[in-house]
Amino acid sequence: DVKVTQSSRYLVKRTGEKVFLECVQDMDHENMFWYRQDPGLGLRLIYFSYDVKMKEKGDIPEGYSVSREKKERFSLILESASTNQTSMYLCASSRPGNPYEQYFGPGTRLTVT
Amino acid sequence: AQSVTQPDIHITVSEGASLELRCNYSYGATPYLFWYVQSPGQGLQLLLKYFSGDTLVQGIKGFEAEFKRSQSSFNLRKPSVHWSDAAEYFCAVGVTGGGNKLTFGTGTQLKVEL
Numbered sequence: 001d002v003k004v005t006q007s008s009r010y011l012v013k014r015t016g017e018k019v020f021l022e023c024v025q026d027m028d029h030e031n032m033f034w035y036r037q038d039p040g041l042g043l044r045l046i047y048f049s050y051d052v053k054m055k056e057k058g059d060i061p062e063g064y065s066v067s068r069e070k071k072e073r074f075s076l077i078l079e080s081a082s083t084n085q086t087s088m089y090l091c092a093s094s095r096p097g098n099p100y101e102q103y104f105g106p107g108t109r110l111t112v113t
Numbered sequence: 114a115q116s117v118t119q120p121d122i123h124i125t126v127s128e129g130a131s132l133e134l135r136c137n138y139s140y141g142a143t144p145y146l147f148w149y150v151q152s153p154g155q156g157l158q159l160l161l162k163y164f165s166g167d168t169l170v171q172g173i174k175g176f177e178a179e180f181k182r183s184q185s186s187f188n189l190r191k192p193s194v195h196w197s198d199a200a201e202y203f204c205a206v207g208v209t210g211g212g213n214k215l216t217f218g219t220g221t222q223l224k225v226e227l
Contacts, residue, residue, distance in 0.1 A: 004156070031213050033214075035217075040122070040219060041219060042203060042217040042218055042219040042220050043157075043203065043217040044217075045214060045215075048213065048214065050213070058214070090156055090157065092157075094213065099207075099213035100145045100147065100162075100207035100213065100215055101147070101159060101162060102157075102159075102215060103159075104149075104156035104157040104158070105156050106154075106155055106156045107154075107155070107156050
């Protein structure tokens with residue numbers, strides 16, 4: 001089974017802090033994704049990556065950056081956390097031959113106070 | 114750009130009753146269609162998918178969905194709901210040339226009454 005893990009299930013940070021959310025997948029998937037999930041808005045794509053050191057903006061990249069130094073790891077960075085970034089963050093990965101079938105991690109619920 | 118509409122925010126059904134969750138998409142060609150389920154506190158799990166071929170697709174946990182091109186719909190069904198089916202359900206669409214991206218609907222929260 002594909003396993004996608006996220007470094008924290010719950011995280012509380014203060015406004016202005018730099019926040020790192022880590023995601024690791026163990027199936028050698030080339031594609032990785034970061035979403036945020038908010039009630040009534042569904043999942044919205046923040047950034048995705050096709051390969052190591054490659055990144056593409058999703059629908060809501062403002063206030064976020066990403067890093068992919070190794071194939072299995074995709075990090076989401078909040079340079080200066082703000083209260084409107086309080087949300088559930090979901091990481092996903094997919095195979096190159098089947099890019100739309102995504103496998104999700106359990107999510108990180110981030111609260112910015 | 115493609116879009117996905119799930120018109121029902123909340124649905125309540127009795128255990129053992131049938132279920133249909135609605136999903137409509139907007140896209141010029143045939144998209145790739147998915148249903149995901151999210152149990153409380155968990156990530157999303159793929160229930161089923163449609164790429165091409167038979168328009169009635171079977172998924173895990175006894176779910177099925179039917180692609181209707183004329184209605185731009187991909188509704189999820191289950192003949193008899195179990196209490197463990199209580200969760201949030203998301204419809205998603207992927208399009209060719211869309212950069213491997215999925216567009217998700219806003220979700221339908223299913224409550225099952227015992």
